[in-house]
Amino acid sequence: MQxxxxxxxxxxxxxxxxxxxxxxxxxxxxxxxxxxxxGEEFQRRFADEHITKILTIEASGIGIACITxxxxxxxxxxxxxxxxxxxxxxxxxxxxxxxTHGRVYxxxxxxxxxxxxxxxxxxxxxxxxxxxLLGLSQLVxxxxxxxxxxxxxxxxxxxxxxxxxxxxxxxxxxxxVIDSMTENSISFR
Amino acid sequence: MQxxxxxxxxxxxxxxxxxxxxxxxxxxxxxxxxxxxxGEEFQRRFADEHITKILTIEASGIGIACITxxxxxxxxxxxxxxxxxxxxxxxxxxxxxxxTHGRVYxxxxxxxxxxxxxxxxxxxxxxxxxxxLLGLSQLVxxxxxxxxxxxxxxxxxxxxxxxxxxxxxxxxxxxxVIDSMTENSISFR
Numbered sequence: 001m002q003x004x005x006x007x008x009x010x011x012x013x014x015x016x017x018x019x020x021x022x023x024x025x026x027x028x029x030x031x032x033x034x035x036x037x038x039g040e041e042f043q044r045r046f047a048d049e050h051i052t053k054i055l056t057i058e059a060s061g062i063g064i065a066c067i068t069x070x071x072x073x074x075x076x077x078x079x080x081x082x083x084x085x086x087x088x089x090x091x092x093x094x095x096x097x098x099x100t101h102g103r104v105y106x107x108x109x110x111x112x113x114x115x116x117x118x119x120x121x122x123x124x125x126x127x128x129x130x131x132x133l134l135g136l137s138q139l140v141x142x143x144x145x146x147x148x149x150x151x152x153x154x155x156x157x158x159x160x161x162x163x164x165x166x167x168x169x170x171x172x173x174x175x176x177v178i179d180s181m182t183e184n185s186i187s188f189r
Numbered sequence: 190m191q192x193x194x195x196x197x198x199x200x201x202x203x204x205x206x207x208x209x210x211x212x213x214x215x216x217x218x219x220x221x222x223x224x225x226x227x228g229e230e231f232q233r234r235f236a237d238e239h240i241t242k243i244l245t246i247e248a249s250g251i252g253i254a255c256i257t258x259x260x261x262x263x264x265x266x267x268x269x270x271x272x273x274x275x276x277x278x279x280x281x282x283x284x285x286x287x288x289t290h291g292r293v294y295x296x297x298x299x300x301x302x303x304x305x306x307x308x309x310x311x312x313x314x315x316x317x318x319x320x321x322l323l324g325l326s327q328l329v330x331x332x333x334x335x336x337x338x339x340x341x342x343x344x345x346x347x348x349x350x351x352x353x354x355x356x357x358x359x360x361x362x363x364x365x366v367i368d369s370m371t372e373n374s375i376s377f378r
Contacts, residue, residue, distance in 0.1 A: 029302045030265045032258045058248035063255040063265065069221045076219045076252065113218045 001041050001175040005188055007034060008154065014181050018156070026153065027060035027125050032067065038175060039068035042123065042151040045173045046072075049148045051121045053077060053114070055140065057096075057107060057132055064153060065123040072121070077114065079107040079136060092142045096135040107135050114143035122150040127174060130161025137170060149173060157189050190230050190364040194377055196223060197343065203370050207345070215342065216249035216314050221256065227364060228257035231312065231340040234362045235261075238337045240310045242266060242303070244329065246285075246296060246321055253342060254312040261310070266303065268296040268325060281331045285324035296324050303332035311339040316363060319350025326359060338362060346378050 013021040025031040051072045056065035057079045065076045081096075082105070090111040097104045114120070120140045127133055133150055140147040149171030155162050157177040165172055177189040202210040214220040240261045245254035246268045254265045270285075271294070279300040286293045303309070309329045316322055322339055329336040338360030344351050346366040354361055366378040 023299065024301070025264075028266065028269070028299060030255060030258075030267070032255055032263075032265060035255065036259070059251060059267065059269070062248060062251040063267075066219060066221055066224065066252040066255050067259075069219075070225070070256075074221075075214075076221060077217065078219070078248065078252075080217070080248070110212065110217060112213070 001038070003034070003037055004153070004176050007031075008176055008178075009186060012186065014183060014186070018158070018181060020154070020156070020178070020181065020186075022154065026064075030063045032063075035064055035067040038064060038153060039071045041175060042068050042121070042173070043071035046121055046148060046151065049121070050119050051148055053118045053120050053145075054123050055079065055109070055114070055120050055136055056123045057081070057136060060126075061124040064125060068123055068151065077109055079109050079139060081105050081107055092139040094135040094138040094142075097129065097131040107132075107139070109139050109143075111143070114140065114145050116144035118143070118145035119148050120145050121148050123152075124150070125153045127152040127155040127161045127165070127172065128159045130159075130164040133161065133165050133170075133172075134168075137165070137168075151175075154178065190227070192223070192226055193342070193365050196220075197365055197367075198375060201375065203372060203375070207347070207370060209343065209345070209367065209370065209375075211343065215253075219252045221252075224253055224256040227253060227342060228260045230364060231257050231310070231362070232260035235310055235337060235340065238310070239308050240337060242307045242309050242334075243312050244268065244298070244303070244309050244325055245312045246270070246325060249315075250313045253314060257312055257340065266298055268298050268328060270294050270296055281328040283324040283327040283331075286318065286320040296321075296328070298328050298332075300332070303329065303334050305333035307332070307334035308337050309334050310337050312341075313339070314342045316341040316344040316350045316354070316361065317348045319348075319353040322350065322354050322359075322361075323357075326354070326357075340364075343367065 091108040152174040155174035341363040344363035
Protein backbone atom coordinates (compact mmCIF):
# COMPACT_ATOMS: atom_id res chain seq x y z
CA MET A 1 0.00 0.00 0.00
CA GLN A 2 2.02 2.88 -1.41
CA UNK A 3 0.41 5.65 0.69
CA UNK A 4 1.46 3.82 3.84
CA UNK A 5 4.99 3.01 2.62
CA UNK A 6 5.52 6.66 1.72
CA UNK A 7 4.28 7.75 5.13
CA UNK A 8 6.55 5.32 6.98
CA UNK A 9 9.53 6.52 4.92
CA UNK A 10 8.68 10.17 5.60
CA UNK A 11 7.62 10.09 9.26
CA UNK A 12 8.89 6.80 10.70
CA UNK A 13 11.88 7.00 13.01
CA UNK A 14 14.25 4.14 13.65
CA UNK A 15 15.51 3.56 17.19
CA UNK A 16 18.02 1.04 18.50
CA UNK A 17 16.78 -2.48 19.09
CA UNK A 18 14.90 -2.57 15.76
CA UNK A 19 12.23 -0.25 17.11
CA UNK A 20 10.28 1.60 14.42
CA UNK A 21 8.67 4.67 15.90
CA UNK A 22 5.51 5.63 14.03
CA UNK A 23 3.76 7.41 16.85
CA UNK A 24 3.25 10.61 14.85
CA UNK A 25 0.56 8.94 12.73
CA UNK A 26 -0.19 5.37 13.86
CA UNK A 27 -0.06 4.57 17.57
CA UNK A 28 0.05 7.71 19.72
CA UNK A 29 -1.10 10.48 17.41
CA UNK A 30 -3.43 8.90 14.86
CA UNK A 31 -4.01 10.14 11.32
CA UNK A 32 -7.65 9.22 10.80
CA UNK A 33 -7.58 9.89 7.05
CA UNK A 34 -4.74 7.40 6.71
CA UNK A 35 -6.73 4.96 8.88
CA UNK A 36 -9.62 5.32 6.47
CA UNK A 37 -7.40 4.40 3.51
CA UNK A 38 -6.06 1.46 5.54
CA GLY A 39 -9.58 0.29 6.39
CA GLU A 40 -10.66 0.50 2.78
CA GLU A 41 -7.67 -1.60 1.73
CA PHE A 42 -8.42 -4.26 4.35
CA GLN A 43 -12.00 -4.34 3.11
CA ARG A 44 -10.79 -4.83 -0.45
CA ARG A 45 -8.55 -7.74 0.57
CA PHE A 46 -11.17 -9.51 2.70
CA ALA A 47 -14.23 -8.45 0.69
CA ASP A 48 -15.57 -11.93 -0.03
CA GLU A 49 -15.08 -13.34 3.44
CA HIS A 50 -18.43 -12.40 5.03
CA ILE A 51 -16.74 -10.97 8.12
CA THR A 52 -19.14 -10.58 11.07
CA LYS A 53 -16.76 -9.20 13.70
CA ILE A 54 -13.40 -7.49 14.02
CA LEU A 55 -11.15 -8.44 16.93
CA THR A 56 -8.23 -6.33 18.10
CA ILE A 57 -6.19 -5.72 21.24
CA GLU A 58 -5.85 -2.63 23.37
CA ALA A 59 -4.63 -0.02 22.97
CA SER A 60 -3.09 0.86 19.63
CA GLY A 61 -5.14 -1.59 17.57
CA ILE A 62 -8.46 -0.05 18.56
CA GLY A 63 -8.47 3.05 16.37
CA ILE A 64 -7.53 1.18 13.20
CA ALA A 65 -10.04 -1.57 13.99
CA CYS A 66 -12.90 0.92 14.51
CA ILE A 67 -12.27 2.83 11.29
CA THR A 68 -11.85 -0.46 9.40
CA UNK A 69 -15.11 -1.78 10.86
CA UNK A 70 -17.02 0.98 9.08
CA UNK A 71 -16.09 -0.57 5.74
CA UNK A 72 -17.33 -4.02 6.83
CA UNK A 73 -20.34 -2.72 8.79
CA UNK A 74 -19.55 -4.96 11.77
CA UNK A 75 -18.84 -4.40 15.48
CA UNK A 76 -15.36 -4.42 17.00
CA UNK A 77 -14.28 -6.32 20.10
CA UNK A 78 -11.01 -5.46 21.76
CA UNK A 79 -9.15 -7.92 23.96
CA UNK A 80 -8.22 -6.45 27.33
CA UNK A 81 -4.79 -6.82 28.84
CA UNK A 82 -5.96 -7.23 32.39
CA UNK A 83 -9.02 -8.38 34.25
CA UNK A 84 -11.45 -5.50 34.71
CA UNK A 85 -13.98 -5.23 37.51
CA UNK A 86 -16.56 -4.57 34.82
CA UNK A 87 -16.29 -7.96 33.16
CA UNK A 88 -18.25 -10.65 34.89
CA UNK A 89 -19.16 -14.09 33.66
CA UNK A 90 -16.85 -16.22 31.58
CA UNK A 91 -13.92 -15.03 29.52
CA UNK A 92 -11.63 -16.51 26.91
CA UNK A 93 -8.04 -15.93 27.88
CA UNK A 94 -4.57 -16.45 26.43
CA UNK A 95 -1.04 -15.18 27.02
CA UNK A 96 0.89 -12.58 25.03
CA UNK A 97 4.56 -11.63 25.24
CA UNK A 98 5.12 -7.96 24.48
CA UNK A 99 8.02 -7.12 22.18
CA THR A 100 7.94 -3.47 23.23
CA HIS A 101 7.54 -3.90 26.97
CA GLY A 102 9.39 -7.18 27.45
CA ARG A 103 6.85 -8.97 29.63
CA VAL A 104 4.11 -11.59 29.47
CA TYR A 105 0.50 -10.68 30.17
CA UNK A 106 -2.94 -12.25 29.97
CA UNK A 107 -5.46 -11.06 27.41
CA UNK A 108 -9.17 -11.65 27.80
CA UNK A 109 -12.41 -11.37 25.85
CA UNK A 110 -15.84 -11.89 27.42
CA UNK A 111 -17.32 -15.11 26.04
CA UNK A 112 -20.57 -13.46 25.01
CA UNK A 113 -18.80 -11.40 22.31
CA UNK A 114 -17.34 -14.29 20.28
CA UNK A 115 -19.82 -16.89 19.04
CA UNK A 116 -19.37 -20.06 16.94
CA UNK A 117 -21.25 -18.46 14.04
CA UNK A 118 -18.88 -15.47 13.92
CA UNK A 119 -16.40 -14.98 11.09
CA UNK A 120 -13.63 -12.97 12.68
CA UNK A 121 -11.02 -10.66 11.18
CA UNK A 122 -8.18 -9.73 13.52
CA UNK A 123 -6.76 -6.21 13.06
CA UNK A 124 -3.57 -4.92 14.65
CA UNK A 125 -1.00 -2.21 14.06
CA UNK A 126 2.18 -4.35 14.23
CA UNK A 127 3.26 -7.92 13.62
CA UNK A 128 6.71 -8.63 15.05
CA UNK A 129 7.24 -11.81 17.06
CA UNK A 130 3.65 -12.87 16.41
CA UNK A 131 2.76 -13.31 20.06
CA UNK A 132 -0.19 -10.89 20.10
CA LEU A 133 -1.60 -12.35 16.89
CA LEU A 134 -1.28 -15.93 18.13
CA GLY A 135 -2.88 -14.94 21.44
CA LEU A 136 -5.81 -13.34 19.64
CA SER A 137 -6.10 -16.35 17.30
CA GLN A 138 -6.31 -18.63 20.31
CA LEU A 139 -9.27 -16.64 21.69
CA VAL A 140 -11.08 -17.07 18.37
CA UNK A 141 -10.32 -20.82 18.23
CA UNK A 142 -11.49 -21.29 21.82
CA UNK A 143 -14.80 -19.61 21.00
CA UNK A 144 -15.51 -21.91 18.06
CA UNK A 145 -15.73 -18.93 15.70
CA UNK A 146 -14.06 -18.99 12.29
CA UNK A 147 -10.81 -17.06 12.03
CA UNK A 148 -10.85 -15.57 8.55
CA UNK A 149 -7.43 -13.95 8.82
CA UNK A 150 -5.51 -10.98 10.11
CA UNK A 151 -5.03 -7.49 8.72
CA UNK A 152 -1.76 -5.95 9.89
CA UNK A 153 -0.61 -2.41 9.19
CA UNK A 154 3.16 -2.95 9.56
CA UNK A 155 4.88 -6.33 9.58
CA UNK A 156 8.50 -6.58 10.64
CA UNK A 157 9.47 -9.16 8.02
CA UNK A 158 12.89 -9.68 9.60
CA UNK A 159 11.29 -11.07 12.77
CA UNK A 160 9.78 -14.51 13.06
CA UNK A 161 6.11 -13.65 13.64
CA UNK A 162 4.91 -13.61 10.03
CA UNK A 163 6.38 -17.03 9.25
CA UNK A 164 5.17 -18.47 12.56
CA UNK A 165 1.57 -17.31 12.10
CA UNK A 166 1.31 -18.18 8.39
CA UNK A 167 2.86 -21.59 9.21
CA UNK A 168 -0.24 -22.31 11.26
CA UNK A 169 -2.41 -21.74 8.20
CA UNK A 170 -3.61 -18.28 9.20
CA UNK A 171 -4.05 -15.80 6.34
CA UNK A 172 -2.10 -12.63 7.13
CA UNK A 173 -2.43 -9.49 5.01
CA UNK A 174 0.18 -6.88 5.91
CA UNK A 175 -0.02 -3.49 4.22
CA UNK A 176 3.68 -2.77 4.73
CA VAL A 177 6.31 -5.48 5.23
CA ILE A 178 9.73 -4.29 6.35
CA ASP A 179 12.60 -6.50 5.19
CA SER A 180 15.35 -4.63 6.99
CA MET A 181 16.08 -1.43 8.84
CA THR A 182 19.36 0.36 9.37
CA GLU A 183 19.90 3.54 11.32
CA ASN A 184 19.01 5.63 8.29
CA SER A 185 16.88 3.56 5.94
CA ILE A 186 14.01 1.12 5.67
CA SER A 187 13.71 -1.57 2.98
CA PHE A 188 10.24 -2.84 2.17
CA ARG A 189 9.44 -6.26 0.72
CA MET B 190 -29.24 11.96 22.84
CA GLN B 191 -32.24 9.67 22.66
CA UNK B 192 -30.59 6.89 20.63
CA UNK B 193 -27.96 6.54 23.34
CA UNK B 194 -30.42 6.70 26.26
CA UNK B 195 -32.52 3.99 24.65
CA UNK B 196 -29.46 1.83 24.14
CA UNK B 197 -28.30 2.22 27.74
CA UNK B 198 -31.79 1.32 28.98
CA UNK B 199 -31.94 -1.72 26.71
CA UNK B 200 -28.41 -3.12 27.01
CA UNK B 201 -26.84 -1.50 30.07
CA UNK B 202 -26.43 -3.71 33.12
CA UNK B 203 -26.19 -2.40 36.65
CA UNK B 204 -23.73 -4.01 39.03
CA UNK B 205 -23.09 -3.36 42.71
CA UNK B 206 -20.92 -0.38 43.57
CA UNK B 207 -22.70 1.89 41.08
CA UNK B 208 -21.04 0.14 38.16
CA UNK B 209 -22.86 0.53 34.86
CA UNK B 210 -21.81 -2.21 32.49
CA UNK B 211 -22.11 -1.13 28.87
CA UNK B 212 -19.50 -3.42 27.42
CA UNK B 213 -21.86 -4.92 24.87
CA UNK B 214 -21.80 -1.70 22.81
CA UNK B 215 -19.41 0.90 24.28
CA UNK B 216 -16.19 -0.30 25.88
CA UNK B 217 -15.44 -3.93 25.12
CA UNK B 218 -17.61 -4.74 22.14
CA UNK B 219 -18.10 -1.49 20.21
CA UNK B 220 -21.11 -0.62 18.05
CA UNK B 221 -19.48 1.50 15.38
CA UNK B 222 -22.79 2.76 13.95
CA UNK B 223 -23.68 4.09 17.39
CA UNK B 224 -20.20 5.64 17.61
CA UNK B 225 -20.88 7.40 14.33
CA UNK B 226 -24.10 8.92 15.70
CA UNK B 227 -22.19 9.93 18.83
CA GLY B 228 -19.42 11.54 16.79
CA GLU B 229 -21.93 13.46 14.69
CA GLU B 230 -23.61 14.78 17.85
CA PHE B 231 -20.28 15.91 19.32
CA GLN B 232 -19.54 17.67 16.05
CA ARG B 233 -22.90 19.46 16.21
CA ARG B 234 -22.26 20.64 19.76
CA PHE B 235 -18.70 21.86 19.12
CA ALA B 236 -19.19 22.88 15.48
CA ASP B 237 -18.06 26.51 15.86
CA GLU B 238 -15.02 25.82 18.00
CA HIS B 239 -12.40 25.31 15.27
CA ILE B 240 -11.11 22.11 16.89
CA THR B 241 -7.65 21.10 15.64
CA LYS B 242 -7.07 17.99 17.72
CA ILE B 243 -8.96 15.39 19.75
CA LEU B 244 -7.37 14.07 22.93
CA THR B 245 -8.47 10.88 24.66
CA ILE B 246 -7.05 8.23 26.99
CA GLU B 247 -6.44 4.56 26.43
CA ALA B 248 -8.14 2.22 26.03
CA SER B 249 -11.90 2.67 25.86
CA GLY B 250 -11.85 6.31 24.73
CA ILE B 251 -9.89 5.57 21.56
CA GLY B 252 -12.64 4.10 19.39
CA ILE B 253 -15.11 6.88 20.10
CA ALA B 254 -12.41 9.52 19.60
CA CYS B 255 -11.36 8.10 16.23
CA ILE B 256 -14.89 7.90 14.83
CA THR B 257 -15.64 11.40 16.19
CA UNK B 258 -12.46 12.77 14.60
CA UNK B 259 -13.83 11.95 11.16
CA UNK B 260 -16.55 14.56 11.66
CA UNK B 261 -14.01 17.23 12.65
CA UNK B 262 -11.35 16.13 10.15
CA UNK B 263 -8.60 16.28 12.78
CA UNK B 264 -6.07 13.82 14.24
CA UNK B 265 -6.50 12.03 17.55
CA UNK B 266 -3.89 11.76 20.30
CA UNK B 267 -4.39 9.23 23.06
CA UNK B 268 -2.73 9.62 26.45
CA UNK B 269 -0.88 6.50 27.53
CA UNK B 270 -1.16 5.03 30.98
CA UNK B 271 2.45 3.97 31.25
CA UNK B 272 5.79 4.96 29.88
CA UNK B 273 6.47 3.13 26.63
CA UNK B 274 9.92 2.31 25.27
CA UNK B 275 8.75 3.87 22.03
CA UNK B 276 8.29 7.36 23.40
CA UNK B 277 11.48 9.34 23.62
CA UNK B 278 11.94 13.03 24.18
CA UNK B 279 9.78 15.06 26.49
CA UNK B 280 6.32 14.20 27.68
CA UNK B 281 3.53 15.99 29.49
CA UNK B 282 2.39 13.96 32.44
CA UNK B 283 -0.33 14.02 35.10
CA UNK B 284 -1.93 11.64 37.55
CA UNK B 285 -5.29 9.88 37.28
CA UNK B 286 -7.18 7.87 39.88
CA UNK B 287 -9.19 5.05 38.34
CA UNK B 288 -12.74 4.59 39.60
CA THR B 289 -12.95 1.13 38.07
CA HIS B 290 -9.56 -0.23 39.12
CA GLY B 291 -9.07 1.68 42.36
CA ARG B 292 -5.51 2.85 41.81
CA VAL B 293 -3.53 5.92 40.78
CA TYR B 294 -1.46 5.93 37.60
CA UNK B 295 0.51 8.37 35.48
CA UNK B 296 -0.74 9.39 32.05
CA UNK B 297 1.56 10.82 29.41
CA UNK B 298 1.45 12.53 26.04
CA UNK B 299 4.55 13.24 23.95
CA UNK B 300 5.13 17.00 23.87
CA UNK B 301 5.36 17.12 20.09
CA UNK B 302 1.65 16.23 19.73
CA UNK B 303 0.16 19.11 21.71
CA UNK B 304 1.15 22.61 20.57
CA UNK B 305 0.17 26.09 21.83
CA UNK B 306 -1.79 26.76 18.62
CA UNK B 307 -3.95 23.65 19.09
CA UNK B 308 -7.63 23.88 20.03
CA UNK B 309 -8.28 20.61 21.81
CA UNK B 310 -11.48 18.66 22.37
CA UNK B 311 -11.23 15.88 24.96
CA UNK B 312 -13.35 12.78 24.27
CA UNK B 313 -13.99 9.98 26.75
CA UNK B 314 -16.54 7.25 27.36
CA UNK B 315 -17.29 7.95 31.04
CA UNK B 316 -17.23 10.86 33.48
CA UNK B 317 -17.51 9.68 37.09
CA UNK B 318 -15.14 11.15 39.67
CA UNK B 319 -13.60 13.45 37.05
CA UNK B 320 -10.06 12.30 37.64
CA UNK B 321 -9.32 11.20 34.07
CA LEU B 322 -10.83 14.38 32.64
CA LEU B 323 -8.88 16.61 35.02
CA GLY B 324 -5.70 14.68 34.24
CA LEU B 325 -6.23 15.13 30.51
CA SER B 326 -7.10 18.83 31.03
CA GLN B 327 -3.82 19.30 32.87
CA LEU B 328 -1.88 17.91 29.90
CA VAL B 329 -3.59 20.42 27.61
CA UNK B 330 -2.94 23.32 30.00
CA UNK B 331 0.72 22.34 30.38
CA UNK B 332 1.14 22.36 26.60
CA UNK B 333 -0.22 25.89 26.25
CA UNK B 334 -2.96 24.65 23.90
CA UNK B 335 -6.55 25.85 24.24
CA UNK B 336 -8.93 23.41 25.90
CA UNK B 337 -12.23 23.88 24.09
CA UNK B 338 -14.13 21.39 26.20
CA UNK B 339 -14.93 17.75 26.73
CA UNK B 340 -17.36 15.42 25.01
CA UNK B 341 -18.46 12.59 27.28
CA UNK B 342 -20.67 9.68 26.29
CA UNK B 343 -22.02 8.78 29.76
CA UNK B 344 -21.80 11.02 32.82
CA UNK B 345 -22.61 9.61 36.23
CA UNK B 346 -24.42 12.69 37.48
CA UNK B 347 -24.64 11.32 41.02
CA UNK B 348 -20.85 11.39 41.34
CA UNK B 349 -18.83 14.54 41.85
CA UNK B 350 -16.84 14.67 38.61
CA UNK B 351 -19.22 16.78 36.52
CA UNK B 352 -19.52 19.50 39.13
CA UNK B 353 -15.80 19.43 39.83
CA UNK B 354 -14.77 19.81 36.20
CA UNK B 355 -17.43 22.40 35.28
CA UNK B 356 -16.46 24.31 38.44
CA UNK B 357 -13.06 24.85 36.88
CA UNK B 358 -14.69 26.53 33.90
CA UNK B 359 -14.35 23.60 31.55
CA UNK B 360 -17.25 23.09 29.12
CA UNK B 361 -18.51 19.51 29.42
CA UNK B 362 -21.05 18.06 26.97
CA UNK B 363 -22.37 14.69 28.12
CA UNK B 364 -24.68 12.78 25.79
CA UNK B 365 -26.28 10.82 28.63
CA VAL B 366 -26.32 11.99 32.26
CA ILE B 367 -27.42 9.42 34.82
CA ASP B 368 -29.08 10.93 37.89
CA SER B 369 -29.52 7.70 39.80
CA MET B 370 -29.31 3.96 39.41
CA THR B 371 -31.00 1.21 41.38
CA GLU B 372 -30.64 -2.49 40.86
CA ASN B 373 -33.36 -2.47 38.21
CA SER B 374 -33.61 1.01 36.76
CA ILE B 375 -31.69 4.01 35.50
CA SER B 376 -32.93 7.61 35.74
CA PHE B 377 -31.54 10.11 33.27
CA ARG B 378 -31.31 13.87 33.86
